[in-house]
Amino acid sequence: MTAQADSAPAPLTIPGWRFVAAGKVRELYVPQEGHPTWGSDVVLVVASDRISAYDHVLATPIPDKGAILTALSAWWFEQLADVVDHHLVSLDVPAEVAGRAMICRRLEMYPVECVARGYLTGSGLEEYRVSRTVCGVPLPEGLVDASRLPEPIFTPAAKAAVGDHDENVTYERVAEMVGPDVAAALRGTTLAVYRRALEIAGERGILLADTKLELGADPALGASSIVLGDEVLTPDSSRFWDSSLWAPGERSRASTSSSCATGSPRTPRGGTARATPRRRSCRTPSSSARASATWRRSSGSRAAPSADQGRSRALAAHEWGRHAA
Ligand SMILES: Nc1ncnc2c1ncn2[C@@H]1O[C@H](COP(=O)(O)OP(=O)(O)O)[C@@H](O)[C@H]1O
Numbered sequence: 001m002t003a004q005a006d007s008a009p010a011p012l013t014i015p016g017w018r019f020v021a022a023g024k025v026r027e028l029y030v031p032q033e034g035h036p037t038w039g040s041d042v043v044l045v046v047a048s049d050r051i052s053a054y055d056h057v058l059a060t061p062i063p064d065k066g067a068i069l070t071a072l073s074a075w076w077f078e079q080l081a082d083v084v085d086h087h088l089v090s091l092d093v094p095a096e097v098a099g100r101a102m103i104c105r106r107l108e109m110y111p112v113e114c115v116a117r118g119y120l121t122g123s124g125l126e127e128y129r130v131s132r133t134v135c136g137v138p139l140p141e142g143l144v145d146a147s148r149l150p151e152p153i154f155t156p157a158a159k160a161a162v163g164d165h166d167e168n169v170t171y172e173r174v175a176e177m178v179g180p181d182v183a184a185a186l187r188g189t190t191l192a193v194y195r196r197a198l199e200i201a202g203e204r205g206i207l208l209a210d211t212k213l214e215l216g217a218d219p220a221l222g223a224s225s226i227v228l229g230d231e232v233l234t235p236d237s238s239r240f241w242d243s244s245l246w247a248p249g250e251r252s253r254a255s256t257s258s259s260c261a262t263g264s265p266r267t268p269r270g271g272t273a274r275a276t277p278r279r280r281s282c283r284t285p286s287s288s289a290r291a292s293a294t295w296r297r298s299s300g301s302r303a304a305p306s307a308d309q310g311r312s313r314a315l316a317a318h319e320w321g322r323h324a325a
């Protein structure tokens with residue numbers, strides 16, 4: 001049985017920043033008037049030490065988890081910079097959240113969890129066993145847990161409201177939600193990120209089984225722009241396996257994603273990353289990400305977010321509004 005936190009923790013007091021919303025793991029703050037970033041369209045994204053499992057927050061945090069998620073994401077944003085634009089602006093954040101926060105461009109997040117899978121496991125395997133498809137993508141007969149897929153596939157999920165589970169959907173459904181052009185861009189970007197990360201991790205003996213991205217539009221770049229937001233290629237969003245232990249049908253032996261004792265940080269569509277001894281680990285993100293992160297936008301118009309094209313805001317309007325006063 002997993003203990004669940006019964007209420008969201010109180011927001012931090014961060015001089016110059018005002019709390020606007022909380023997800024299961026992260027909190028978002030916007031600049032207060034007078035702050036140097038006031039007038040630019042940025043958010044302070046603070047990663048807590050909370051554990052989210054199956055879309056619930058567990059009662060026991062892991063010390064420094066938020067700092068590790070932040071450092072990993074910063075490193076990967078830089079590695080992927082020629083594949084996809086990202087939201088990180090600066091790691092020069094207030095002392096209260098040092099190491100666990102990023103100043104980011106504020107995006108209008110697409111309401112889609114963009115998942116790429118190169119291997120079959122978790123919810124993908126469950127669907128395959130029933131229908132020989134994953135998110136409507138037909139797959140060959142004879143695949144087992146941890147089988148390598150003929151090629152990486154895009155298996156999106158619709159982002160659920162807080163407290164609900166994300167739901168695997170077909171590509172056609174995504175096209176209905178965000179329009180065919182954006183859907184094609186989400187799929188293309190997600191698969192390009194997956195392939196790049198597969199290569200980088202592979203050079204270090206780590207196999208990236210699948211990963212989940214959150215992409216959004218930067219209003220300053222256009223309503224259909226594609227920018228990588230949130231976190232990327234962390235153990236919360238991805239399954240990492242030890243390449244030397246991988247064998248189809250023996251997924252648990254190869255698993256390297258860390259996990260809380262009760263079992264399951266959030267992975268694409270609530271799959272389980274098993275707790276097995278870590279034999280190798282990803283190289284620690286270098287400080288170069290920190291050093292090279294610079295202000296990309298010193299100013300910017302506050303373009304009003306549009307609610308068209310089926311796109312949701314990063315956070316439900318009522319959440320922003322509730323804390324805006
Ligand atoms: N640059 C950004 N601009 C606006 N919203 C963002 C940005 N980056 C991440 N977000 C949103 O902030 C929230 C982060 O909280 P998190 O705890 O990770 O959410 P979740 O509970 O969905 O995992 C998510 O809703 C995510 O879409």
Ligand SMILES: [Mg+2]
Pocket residue numbers: 023025230231
């Ligand atoms: Mg998230």
